[in-house]
Amino acid sequence: MKQAKWIWYPGEFEHFHHTLVSFRRQEAGCDYPCVWPVSRPEISARFCKSFTAARDFVFTAVTHAKGMVRIGGGLYPVNKPISVKAGAYDVTAELFDPDAFPSLYINSDFLITDESWKAELFDAKPVPAACEPAFFSPVDDPAVFPFCYREIKPVSTHAVENGVLYDFGQEQFGPVRITLPADAEIMLVYGESREEALDPENAIIRETLTAADPPDRPARAFRYIAVFGKKAEDVRLEAKLEYLPVEDRAFFSSDEPELNEIWNVCVRTFHLNTREFFLDGVKRDRWVWSGDAYQSFMIARCLYNDPGVTERTITALLGKPPYLRHVNTINDYSAFLIISVWEHLEATGRFSFVRTIWPNLKALYAFIVSRLDENGYAVRRDGDWIFVDWGELDKEDPVCFEQIVLWRAHSAMAALSAAMGEDDIYTAAADALKTRILRDFWDEEKGAFIDSFTSGRRFVTRQTNVFAVLYGLVQGKQKQRVIRNALKNPDLPAITTPYFKLYELLALCEIGDISAAQDFISAYWGGMLEQGATSVWEAFDPRQTGAEHYAMYGSPYGKSLCHAWGSGPILLFCRFIAGVKTASAGKTFRVAPTPGHWQSFSVTVPVGEGAVLISYNAPEVTVRASVPGGVFSDGKKETPLEAGKTYSFILT
């Protein structure tokens, strides 16, 4: 027999854990609920399988749910042995679980649970059951996320006024066990910075505890933990790192320690935010945001090349119909989610995953389309948030940026429908929209796209034009004008968020301006490290000093000091500096390093099931791929790369 696995209806595992994640945020001593609707799993599900038993046998339908098994015309309780005579059967388990989601495990001589079972939500539409590799033993519980734990010790412990301060040396995430003397009453304060931990009034995460409270406190982000109050010095504190054991498949080293440290801190930050799903930040919001996730998907393809977290994140973000609001309430984020699915399929060839979410993705697309105006433009409807980016943008409807991402979403749906073997009803909408964007938003005098043609302000922003370049809305001379008049125009307001900065750096790299990207990496990420960052911050302004760095959103410690989008250099290093781009679901790849002004480094980048190692020592680059399908390009000539063979080239 094959390996028995826990099974459930596809998506329910993700919806369940997404509900947990969405309601774990805490702030100012409050439980801070997610501010958009979160799809929860259904209570009940049915699992079916036809099989033949060569002889009499016994099986048990193991489940944490309630319900029953129908077999051979009889009803049987779950979690008790069921004796079956030799013969051919249809077996059905009908389960309900109001606390989690129905899941099932059977391991017996003639019947095991795996993806060959059908699952349905009593909707008469059976589909192949879903599994996760971590759940294969009868004592497993798919409602408990399979994190790993490792004990961590403070690197220092200091007495402070009215308490004790523990420093764990760097950003951490995990549960803490507090053992209190019987009559103690303490305040437990978590700090990503020392200042935050020592400021109980303003720290984001804090709680009052007595011996009556459970000693095990939920997993939270911290570098520092302070214990204040009566008998604080008698309190015993034990901490664990909670983490997902995702393996790195990309590596970087250079002879510049600062670059190595930037890479390492980016990787560490990204791992801390790689959990059930890709989080935005581990202290706050601890939510799953589509815009943030879109960048995490790109980074993850470089660093992990493992579809697991990406697919869970897409499934969670997509949720289930009916769609009442945009993803995270943001119009652009709905479009990014559709685009993410396309890019994921292109990179991985995971058709079976896309098939699972395709009906819901079409429903989300229908929701988007239902809210367009008479010209097919995305505009602000009740409950919508036209986000784009923090910073000055002209958001008078229709907004150019929204149309560019919508155009890309139409195109993504066209490509996805082809992959799903369905008729393309999307390309016509994409083409019509492109024509209209070029007609309405292109400002010939400014030689760039304006944010809004209705406001009369003719405002040109980097954000809009970065996407016109990134998504290939313009080509040739028009593209060069956009680059000159917007991307490289020093008179335009600078992008201030690291979120959008990554898109800008990608665009700069796309147009070959690697040096500008390298300079920015050194100044921005290097600058953060100089301030003592042990993970990448949500934002960084080199003009600030001391605890000013920790303030954001009107709160002195409002800033997240471990934010996924800060890990963008991983992407820049792999895709542009090492220059490895995959196609055909990883079966082919192109290596075209652009070292910029860096003199010596080596990068390992995963491709398909293997990896390619690029080592640069100006002006020579050596390349060795462990898998076939590669081509090296120095910009002029292309050289096929044989697997396992080392090649040397001189870059000029």
Next chain:
Amino acid sequence: MKQAKWIWYPGEFEHFHHTLVSFRRQEAGCDYPCVWPVSRPEISARFCKSFTAARDFVFTAVTHAKGMVRIGGGLYPVNKPISVKAGAYDVTAELFDPDAFPSLYINSDFLITDESWKAELFDAKPVPAACEPAFFSPVDDPAVFPFCYREIKPVSTHAVENGVLYDFGQEQFGPVRITLPADAEIMLVYGESREEALDPENAIIRETLTAADPPDRPARAFRYIAVFGKKAEDVRLEAKLEYLPVEDRAFFSSDEPELNEIWNVCVRTFHLNTREFFLDGVKRDRWVWSGDAYQSFMIARCLYNDPGVTERTITALLGKPPYLRHVNTINDYSAFLIISVWEHLEATGRFSFVRTIWPNLKALYAFIVSRLDENGYAVRRDGDWIFVDWGELDKEDPVCFEQIVLWRAHSAMAALSAAMGEDDIYTAAADALKTRILRDFWDEEKGAFIDSFTSGRRFVTRQTNVFAVLYGLVQGKQKQRVIRNALKNPDLPAITTPYFKLYELLALCEIGDISAAQDFISAYWGGMLEQGATSVWEAFDPRQTGAEHYAMYGSPYGKSLCHAWGSGPILLFCRFIAGVKTASAGKTFRVAPTPGHWQSFSVTVPVGEGAVLISYNAPEVTVRASVPGGVFSDGKKETPLEAGKTYSFILT
């Protein structure tokens, strides 16, 4: 200040309790999940209110959920006092509750929770918050249904082989507390009949208990309870009746004890099935079925004239979009639900309730329409159950009965859309369908409607033709032909289910054949009482004897002995024999008694906020209404009824 009340998002109370109800069925020692998708409440909700405090004050946001309060720019935990300065505020509570549904209670000097708050599901569509009268104190919990309990004692206790049998004298429903000796291991067997309780192998509800199990067993149906096993005689058993204190507003008495007993047993049966929602039966299925509920709504309008249970039942059955299957998976039942809403609005004028469910009702209608064929006929699609009735029907698509109820549903939507102030997009569909039904299903030679025109069988059934009469599809001579050739045609197969029997009796009464209905009541309900019934059975066949009566669905005790649809005589007594029919949401009513062959009886029937008492002593009838709006009709002359005045008429 007004009365503070617990508030929640409309429908969530019903969806939550419906999930509990839908998964309480047990059979053969199994938990037997509901076989259709059940809509559960959302995890999170937001509650908002603008108010002004004349002076500083303190309030607490009381909730069983988690979350926080936003007021005056600050975040505050729930369930802790919040101090507020005098001034004008917008207050928001954002709550989440994975175990039940978010609900909120505030009672303070300047801020109380009631229907004036707005609630939303983070969908940017705030609506007035909902309440239930039972929840008005801070210690209440809307997740606990407000049943009442009364201790009940067995009327006899007998030693039986290997155990003890308790007889509670009549059908009961409630929890049982079992106190076991430390080393006891018993089998607890519930029986609606003595035979069932004494047959642990085949009883529907049975369980094995040891002292380690919780002593309080869930509320279940029984008349008998048997305790078998080691030390059964040392087991202490305490039982309670669990009930909803709904007041009767209809009463019947006559000098024929059998008729009084039929009324009383019908009332008792109906009360036992009147719970969170109208159940089909208290032992089995213990589910909410739309066809059964449709009859319960009619009965409830006579007996209780209280919208509470009816509206809860409609809300639960309707659930929430997206609609993946018909209500209870049955095409006819979706139509009945829409018709029920219309009839409820007509009878009660409860516009505000209909407004609450109107978006979902339109979504259900859209689901129905999406599955019609090119001719607008309802046909069997994947996952559909064309039920109509048990018994021989020609179900070759399209089926006439389905089209008649669909025609009525179109008409109901037309009337409801007018009441909601929306455009009527429904009447045209109704008219077109009626024309088509009369063209395709009317068989001129048979002078009646045939079930199917595609099968070639030209099968005429009572079921189809009963509804053609009941719903007024035919009039005049055509109606008389239907009556002669179908309803009163002895050659057609008899209706065998009490479910459809009620429709047939209603049709017989509508066409004035009261005596036939009275004869059937005496034979069928009287026959059950002769067999010792203490509540009305799901079905009754006078040819059976002994325990044969308890078998159904292939199981020796599969029959429900307390089934709501058996309470139909209440409707027949009030609406036809006493002859009270209300209109204009109960503001007007017509009294036209048709005593049939009964010589002496009196019936009290609720009308609006009052009641009308009809006393008949052949040939004289006295009528007295407590409210204005009534008219008496003897079939020839109409006499207005002044409130509080007694009138006498001679019926000829």
